[in-house]
Amino acid sequence: MRGHGRPVMIATVLTVIGTGVGVLQPLLVMRVIDTAQAGGIPLWLVGALLGLFVCQAIIDTTGHYLLERAGQGILLGLRRRLIGHLLALRVQVFDTRRIGDLISRANTDTTVVREAVAYSFTSLVTSLIGVAGAVALMVWLNPWLFLLVVAVVAVAGVVVLSALSRIRAVSERGQASVGGMTADLERALVAIRTVRANRAEAREAERIGDHAAAAYQAGIRMAKLDSVIAPAMQLAVQGSVLAVLLAGGVLVARGSVSLGSLVAFLLYATYLVMPLSQLIESAATIQRGLGALTRVNAVFALPREDDDTVLRGPLRTIATAWPAGVTRPPARLLARAAPRQGQVACCPSPERTGGGERPAMVAARKTAGDGDGPAAIELREVRFAYTTTPVLRGVSFRVPRRGHVALVGASGAGKSTVLELVERFYDPDEGQILFAGRDVRSLSRSSARTWVNLVEQNTPVLHGTLRDNIVYAMPEAGEEEIAQVVATAGLKDLVSRLPDGLHTPVGDHGVLLSGGERQRVAIARALLPSPAVLLLDEPTSQLDAVNERALTQAMRRIAAERALLVIAHRISTVRAADRIIVLDEGRVIAEGTHDELMATSAFYRGLATAPPARPAQAAGERATRDEERPPAGPLGPPPTGGGDSHSGSLGPLGRRRAGRRAAVG
Numbered sequence: 275m276r277g278h279g280r281p282v283m284i285a286t287v288l289t290v291i292g293t294g295v296g297v298l299q300p301l302l303v304m305r306v307i308d309t310a311q312a313g314g315i316p317l318w319l320v321g322a323l324l325g326l327f328v329c330q331a332i333i334d335t336t337g338h339y340l341l342e343r344a345g346q347g348i349l350l351g352l353r354r355r356l357i358g359h360l361l362a363l364r365v366q367v368f369d370t371r372r373i374g375d376l377i378s379r380a381n382t383d384t385t386v387v388r389e390a391v392a393y394s395f396t397s398l399v400t401s402l403i404g405v406a407g408a409v410a411l412m413v414w415l416n417p418w419l420f421l422l423v424v425a426v427v428a429v430a431g432v433v434v435l436s437a438l439s440r441i442r443a444v445s446e447r448g449q450a451s452v453g454g455m456t457a458d459l460e461r462a463l464v465a466i467r468t469v470r471a472n473r474a475e476a477r478e479a480e481r482i483g484d485h486a487a488a489a490y491q492a493g494i495r496m497a498k499l500d501s502v503i504a505p506a507m508q509l510a511v512q513g514s515v516l517a518v519l520l521a522g523g524v525l526v527a528r529g530s531v532s533l534g535s536l537v538a539f540l541l542y543a544t545y546l547v548m549p550l551s552q553l554i555e556s557a558a559t560i561q562r563g564l565g566a567l568t569r570v571n572a573v574f575a576l577p578r579e580d581d582d583t584v585l586r587g588p589l590r591t592i593a594t595a596w597p598a599g600v601t602r603p604p605a606r607l608l609a610r611a612a613p614r615q616g617q618v619a620c621c622p623s624p625e626r627t628g629g630g631e632r633p634a635m636v637a638a639r640k641t642a643g644d645g646d647g648p649a650a651i652e653l654r655e656v657r658f659a660y661t662t663t664p665v666l667r668g669v670s671f672r673v674p675r676r677g678h679v680a681l682v683g684a685s686g687a688g689k690s691t692v693l694e695l696v697e698r699f700y701d702p703d704e705g706q707i708l709f710a711g712r713d714v715r716s717l718s719r720s721s722a723r724t725w726v727n728l729v730e731q732n733t734p735v736l737h738g739t740l741r742d743n744i745v746y747a748m749p750e751a752g753e754e755e756i757a758q759v760v761a762t763a764g765l766k767d768l769v770s771r772l773p774d775g776l777h778t779p780v781g782d783h784g785v786l787l788s789g790g791e792r793q794r795v796a797i798a799r800a801l802l803p804s805p806a807v808l809l810l811d812e813p814t815s816q817l818d819a820v821n822e823r824a825l826t827q828a829m830r831r832i833a834a835e836r837a838l839l840v841i842a843h844r845i846s847t848v849r850a851a852d853r854i855i856v857l858d859e860g861r862v863i864a865e866g867t868h869d870e871l872m873a874t875s876a877f878y879r880g881l882a883t884a885p886p887a888r889p890a891q892a893a894g895e896r897a898t899r900d901e902e903r904p905p906a907g908p909l910g911p912p913p914t915g916g917g918d919s920h921s922g923s924l925g926p927l928g929r930r931r932a933g934r935r936a937a938v939g
């Protein structure tokens with residue numbers, strides 16, 4: 275409620291005044307009746323009563339509106355915070371959490387929390403005041419009749435309290451079922467073609483329906499608890515009115531109590547029970563809200579991708595490190611990558627520092643061998659495990675500032691993992707990754723991601739137009755910049771073919787584009803902010819020979835200007851590389867050009883010369899390690915035509931992952 279205290283307090287004060295005005299009314303009624311019994315009807319009293327009534331209506335309406343507005347404001351604030359947090363979560367969180375459930379927490383749980391905060395807080399305060407006022411006036415009017423009311427209400431109270439204590443758990447269970455339902459629905463809709471192709475509609479519907487049924491069960495349990503609470507309070511009202519009428523009627527008949535005070539007492543009895551039931555209702559809403567808040571807070575407790583692993587000193591930006599001749603990202607993009615105030619400490623350019631360079635930079639410059647300052651990327655003895663099984667076991671290699679480096683190896687060797695570490699989705703457990711000679715942990719993630727840009731294996735193309743997708747990193751990009759990356763990525767033909775050119779919508783997840791087109795759109799998107807290094811994860815996996823040639827040309831253009839690190843399983847892509855790094859079981863086992871490796875590495879020769887894989891192998895049925903040595907690495911034919919070894923695929927290289935990532939759920 276922070277930031278919304280004022281409207282909530284004003285609304286609370288208004289509601290308290292409204293309640294006060296309401297509490298005054300029975301006293302006036304008593305005066306009217308007692309005066310009427312004495313023979314006259316005081317018109318001013320009737321007028322005052324009417325005035326109080328209108329006042330109460332206005333005050334209540336204003337208070338209600340303010341509360342509603344504050345509630346919406348609280349909901350907005352909570353959702354904004356939650357959305358910001360969700361988008362900043364560490365990548366590994368998404369390895370285990372279900373996206374649909376996270377969406378559901380941002381959608382429905384926050385709504386339940388909203389109901390609990392603003393309304394329940396106010397009605398808790400006002401009903402407490404109402405109860406206190408009514409109790410005081412009833413005790414003042416007739417303590418014995420008051421005890422009678424307490425006895426009746428106490429019986430209902432026991433029933434209500436036992437129901438209240440169970441509401442929170444039931445609410446949490448219901449919200450969890452809604453979360454599960456959203457997650458499974460998302461799973462099915464995202465993979466709708468797979469669902470159809472496997473005729474799994476009925477099974478998916480049943481699976482999602484099971485969650486809906488669980489939510490229904492929780493709803494029924496909640497309804498049972500609610501139906502105990504509401505009638506218990508109803509009975510308390512009716513019971514106390516009946517008891518007071520009976521006992522009070524006798525007292526009036528005996529003349530020990532005036533008719534006016536009995537009527538006033540009866541009104542207070544209803545006034546007591548009303549705030550009491552309100553109190554209980556808000557307690558129930560708060561319990562429900564706490565259940566939902568537990569789920570929302572569980573998201574806030576998930577770790578963010580903060581720059582919490584900085585090695586030493588302030589976070590740095592890599593803005594000045596682009597080597598001469600390489601197109602630098604526009605200044606506005608670099609400024610965006612700069613850490614927040616107080617953290618900014620722009621590194622001196624390695625080109626300009628001369629004798630002042632740090633030892634790491636000098637070492638990197640000496641060993642990079644590209645004659646253009648330290649390597650664009652250098653991995654030094656990098657070790658990493660997602661869980662407990664080591665995936666990278668001491669990987670070291672360098673990517674020069676210009677040129678095409680290919681990363682090859684059997685499926686599961688750790689190629690994509692290398693790119694994920696370079697992109698800083700994960701941090702190495704041991705060893706170092708250096709960008710232009712700087713340990714990436716001394717850079718802000720934002721700076722690091724200005725230096726490199728990754729095109730994933732199953733490239734997501736986002737809902738929107740082709741242009742929206744291309745300018746994703748730089749919405750303010752000019753038409754000339756866009757035209758340049760469109761040409762480099764080989765998209766000119768596509769753009770001229772589309773009815774609205776760059777402004778043509780591409781559908782949800784880019785379904786209106788072919789796999790190859792999606793790939794090139796992603797490359798254009800990655801190129802626009804002009805990273806010093808472009809990382810491509812199996813860019814040719816979905817391309818036919820013609821598209822592959824187009825992409826190879828695009829890669830050549832890119833590599834002439836900047837560093838290109840490509841995971842490749844097609845031999846043609848591999849051959850086009852200036853340098854090939856062979857990875858096996860999380861280690862670099864060979865490095866060189868295609869010809870060098872053919873001459874020196876039996877493993878690489880095995881990959882490059884073995885016969886084409888059987889489909890099952892290509893789909894990822896990984897043989898045991900022993901069976902793979904020498905690797906059964908066929909240069910299989912490309913998806914369409916071309917059976918020669920130059921356009922084939924390195925069979926065991928990197929198909930399994932594609933299968934795994936595309937897997938339902």
Ligand SMILES: Nc1ncnc2c1ncn2[C@@H]1O[C@H](COP(=O)(O)OP(=O)(O)OP(=O)(O)O)[C@@H](O)[C@H]1O
Pocket residue numbers: 369660661665683684685686687688689690691692927928929930931932
């Ligand atoms: N997010 C993850 N959580 C846990 N294990 C993972 C994760 N991603 C990959 N792995 C595991 O790490 C190992 C290396 O995977 P990686 O994707 O890096 O291999 P790869 O060489 O790129 O394979 P492919 O060529 O099939 O794509 C595999 O055993 C894989 O199962």
